[in-house]
Amino acid sequence: MLTKRQLLVLKEIIRSFTETGQPVGSKTLMAELPIHVSSATIRNDMKALEEAGLIAKTHSSSGRVPSTKGYRYYLDNLVEPAAASPYEIAAIQQGFGGHFYKIDEIVAQSARILSNLTNYTAITLGPEVTNLKLTGFRMVPLGNHQVMAILVTNNGNVVNQLFTLPGEVSSDEVEKAIRIVNDQLVGLPLGQVARKLQGDVPSLLFQYMASPDGFLDIFGNVLKQAAAERFYVGGRLNLMDYLDDSDVRKVKQIFSLFDDDTSDINQLLGPVDDKSGVRVQLGQELTPDVLDDLSLITASYNVGDHGTGMIALLGPTQMPYSKMIGLLDAFRAELAKRLTDYYSHFEQ
Amino acid sequence: MLTKRQLLVLKEIIRSFTETGQPVGSKTLMAELPIHVSSATIRNDMKALEEAGLIAKTHSSSGRVPSTKGYRYYLDNLVEPAAASPYEIAAIQQGFGGHFYKIDEIVAQSARILSNLTNYTAITLGPEVTNLKLTGFRMVPLGNHQVMAILVTNNGNVVNQLFTLPGEVSSDEVEKAIRIVNDQLVGLPLGQVARKLQGDVPSLLFQYMASPDGFLDIFGNVLKQAAAERFYVGGRLNLMDYLDDSDVRKVKQIFSLFDDDTSDINQLLGPVDDKSGVRVQLGQELTPDVLDDLSLITASYNVGDHGTGMIALLGPTQMPYSKMIGLLDAFRAELAKRLTDYYSHFEQ
């Protein structure tokens, strides 16, 4: 069992190491600790902490560095979240100052604000509606055989795609196709829409169109876009500041996490759950090995009926956790408020 | 005046340095050169080249490295472009394999193909039409007071933006606004559209709408988007491979060149001119100082009436120029062909 003083020592080691990045020795601790004991006493405490696996030496006669287990213990038992400063609150407010036409814009802006505020890398995910419905479908002819397909979902998301009609398709046929979609598919959950697209809809289309394949392709494509979870990353470049300078390969690997499709990020952030707490995961506990000396703070935000989303902060393991946890907590609340406002604007 | 053999030595120094990245000594040259003279003779030639400022030593007893002036001389007088290999041609063809719905997609894909092929960073600019015209304007109501504004230009470019109507605007008013735009503005060059938007159009709108300001805002916004030159960057991450590992700040600065608005890139690439040659600019000759030990190869491509565009390759100064120049030349031709095909598809 660890004594109170030993835990104080652990806390101070983490604080000092976060600040300086250097292993912490007994003399430094003696100077910084609120209680006054000799360096030898502290050395004894450090030995106990080391035996418990909470701290480690970089070499046989060096100061101590927190271990992964030490961080874990700290995060689970010792950390005291610090409330966001008025300056930070103001910065968040200002960041949301502009006018937004889409939820996605708000979510993307969130990533920017968070990364600016922390100098780390922020990842944001829009609110995920469990049963997303198709609420509208339009096709707009633009001349020159070009047509824009627009799809609207009940969470206010709008996706569009341009395509070119083969010459032989008449506008009459297109009209009918639109009517079929509106009659058969609008109002249904996206999953069901996708199923019907495999099922009875093609045969219906065949009655009115010579070759509905092209149309089905396009529709399937925008549907996929609408259903896809999009994530936004802010402050990618900050990675280079807090990552080991030397390891260029690692930087590239992490960058490509963000470039690739969503599956990597979804795996990283884990399932979006309703527990609206702030959670810290250490790099070594995470799946992609590249994140070894990094750490991920995630928080979910809740927009009532409109679902639950997620924001995350990726930074070095030596992060000022108490500050960052407090900040993310404040941000989560603010983002939820903004989105609720946004939606209520529609419903009034 | 430099002798033939001295120029041969210069050429070999550049070739060898490009390959190994190491300063080249007289013995190495003796082994590699086609003519057989002793290392002492080569040393004398090297001295002459050094006095002419074409090569330099890294320290008093080192091998020689090409100087900026040396590269310039090489590029102006000695380089022999190597035709693209069949493999490269095939890779280009394959890269363009898919189906494209917008010119911008083709241009963006070009940047990807080029960077994959070279492992450098590619920048592409779409064909610039000197007098771009507004050929279409649509507004599509999506429910919940949301409206999508779509603007089409005569180069086939389509931009769209979502916005929210204030509650008090009637759909009748919107109808009229659309008609005014179509009557007054469609068919005109974008510059003139912008001017009329400041001039008589607002007063016309005032006759039919209570507060046309919001509408004008949106229209101005999409108009700006349509007129903006967009550029595409492929292989950003390759920068980290060919840039000095140590200088993280430099990497960040160059990255932010790509993130910021187009003005930086436009300045870098220079004006798009019709001279469809491949041009090499050395980093030290370029305006942003960060590009010091880099080099930029630019080439323009011509799509007849549909304007002239530009592709560029950013890489280390020690590039295999002859190969890269040949490659860019081949790519330019292929891209021009693809775009011409794309446009002809519309006009038939």
Place this chain on the structure above:
DNA sequence: TTTTAGCACTGAACGTTTGCGAGTGCTAAC
């Protein structure tokens, strides 16, 4: 006049040695 062999010299790169300092563990006394 041009080319070549020979030689002394230079400076980077790399390994070894050395001294210093921050830090530890242990012991014995408080």
Place this chain on the structure above:
DNA sequence: GTTAGCACTCGCAAACGTTCAGTGCTAAAA
């Protein structure tokens, strides 16, 4: 349980020597 004292460890940086690729110069050969 706490503290002073001491021997010990190890990383780090400076100092030093060796090696090696390369140069410039000179004098002889072509």
